[in-house]
Amino acid sequence: MAEENTTPAEEHENDPQPHEGDPQAEMTEEGAPAPESETSETDPIDRELEIFQDLQRLQADFVNYRARVERDRGAERAMAVADTIRAFLPALDDLTRAQQHGDLEEGSPMAAVAQKLKSAGEKLGLSSFGEKGEKFDPERHDALVQTPSADVREAQIADVIELGYQLGERMLRPAKVAVFVPAE
Numbered sequence: 001m002a003e004e005n006t007t008p009a010e011e012h013e014n015d016p017q018p019h020e021g022d023p024q025a026e027m028t029e030e031g032a033p034a035p036e037s038e039t040s041e042t043d044p045i046d047r048e049l050e051i052f053q054d055l056q057r058l059q060a061d062f063v064n065y066r067a068r069v070e071r072d073r074g075a076e077r078a079m080a081v082a083d084t085i086r087a088f089l090p091a092l093d094d095l096t097r098a099q100q101h102g103d104l105e106e107g108s109p110m111a112a113v114a115q116k117l118k119s120a121g122e123k124l125g126l127s128s129f130g131e132k133g134e135k136f137d138p139e140r141h142d143a144l145v146q147t148p149s150a151d152v153r154e155a156q157i158a159d160v161i162e163l164g165y166q167l168g169e170r171m172l173r174p175a176k177v178a179v180f181v182p183a184e
Helices: 008-014 023-027 044-100 109-123
Strands: 126-129 141-149 156-162 164-167 170-173 175-182
Touching (some): 044 109, 044 170, 109 126, 141 156
């Protein structure tokens, strides 16, 4: 094998990384256009316009962010209220059953507690639904029992097992009912 005699300048030409240590030279690829000179100045008015437009975008982003946070805060509050009321529904069911069976005497302490709970729920927008004789709606009622009847032409609630509840327009729980269906 013959040894190649090269000069230091020739070694530099054959080196795969000739610009090692020079950050500017490393960032530009061979054949790529040279970056704009850092000393060239842009028009001050153009620069101010860019800054102004950036500021407007930031301000619009902030306004949108604030509106989104307020909307989310309202939705989270509604969810928290709904979850809290949903936890009290079994107690309301027990009080309703006690009232229907005559166990809550007018003027008794338990009747006062029942009335206060119902009033608090109404203040928050809680309402009950599901009445005997009402038309059966499968989106609002869960039919636990179906009884054929010659007296009805469409499904009708025969008895209410548990009232359904809604908070404003949002249903918390469907009513559990027994249904009369048309006899075939």
